[in-house]
Amino acid sequence: MQYYNQDTYIFLDGEFVKANEAGTDFFGQALHYGYGAFEGLRAYSTHNGVRLFKAEAHFDRLRTSCEAINLPFPWSTRELIEQTYELLAKNNMRAAYIRPLVFSGSNMHLTSAANSSIVIAAWEWGPFLGQNLLKVCLSDIRRPHPKSFQIDAKISGQYINAIRATSDAIRKGFDEALMLDQDGFVAQASSENLFIEKDYKLYTPPMENVFPGITRQTVMDICKGLNFEVVEKRLTVEDVYTADSAFLCGTAAGIIGIKQIDETTYPEDWEHTIGSSIQRTYKKLVLEQENYEVII
Template identity: 45%
Template sequence: MNGLSNAYIRPLIICSPNMSLSKSHKSSLVIEVWNWNNGYLANHMRIMTSSFERPNPKAFRVEAKVSGHYVNSILACQEAKDKGFDEALLLDADGYVAESSGANVFFEKNSRLYTPPAGSILPGITRATVFEICERLGIYYEEKLFKPEEMRGADAGFFCGTAAEIVALESLDEISFRMNWEDSLSALVQKAYRHLVSEEDYTYLKSQLQCAN
């Protein structure tokens, strides 16, 4: 109806306005679509550990996709860009890696993928899709707590999210990831995801994985 064959789709639940900070009795559903020139798809992002923490899960419902949470994201992202980086990596209150300003994060080491567990992150739809891809291709993945020191200098890393899709990381805090991206398992996951969203079969990539092993 909007004449868009390829677009970003954003559903929003809007509560009825009030100044009393009380629970709303009505809500409305709005679905917006627009052309999306995804800057994330440039790939090979240089990221930095932000001085801003992910909001405390005891203070917010961090597992919910709430517009107000993105004030924290804006602060972290702008700090990174002001310092010459492409994006920020936020830690939780205990110093463990949480997520970027607007996407979940994975890193690859010794042919295994690692990502932070639920608790201080938004457990995104694309993150769940990465799990599904890994299971179908036979790629080991693990949810675990880790510090940025463990992620720096790993084999590869990527962000994933509805807007980001799957985007390769070049470095964290000026320390490059070791592998050529195209040779990594993470690149196979990225390729599989692009097939999946285009409703194309990606199981043939399993043979590439077996050859790599």
């Protein structure tokens, strides 16, 4: 996939520059050690114009991620939101995926960064995992231990495990991987949160062992508004295998149903599941087709 061309702008340290003219610091800690933090948010073309969905929550989380690893963050959320809208206008984009990245500068020592830079890029991108029901497998690669890594922050270096898990899944003929936590419970997919349905209730792993997804919280808010019960509990492999249905959620992927886990196909027709109802509601929410202030 081509993410930019000679006419594409990015926002880099206060200026809009051509993507193909931006340089890279080959002595940067971000490049050598993964010392950076990032976010992913989406812009949608609505009847009210271009709208960033939950932009404030995303940029606030970017700040929190940087603070977790002592990466300087001198920018305000309001400033970054305004620059993102301007970036979309300069690139003539109405619907796009947006990637802000904060990265450290030149430093070969294993010490905290004294300064940092920010880049914001945008490109047109459909649902990350497509629109068809997914074939998912359990991965042998586990989530980082919460005592060894800041798992509630979106840190660049953390995603090596996610890349390995997804790549292994695709080589085996699956679309995505589910990863276990340090105790052998099912935590989440490589970059999406997991919900399973059993006996007309939804279950999802608790916050302490999964990434606190903004879309995950949106799903829970939707469930509250639609009177669907959600239980946060640690999920065993058997729980996942014996569910009636399941789905993944994330900013890049949206809400997407799971057809099967390993060789087990879920019995419930997706169109009749709670997940399908949430998927439809979420789509209307991000496109501002109905007023859902009561649930967000």
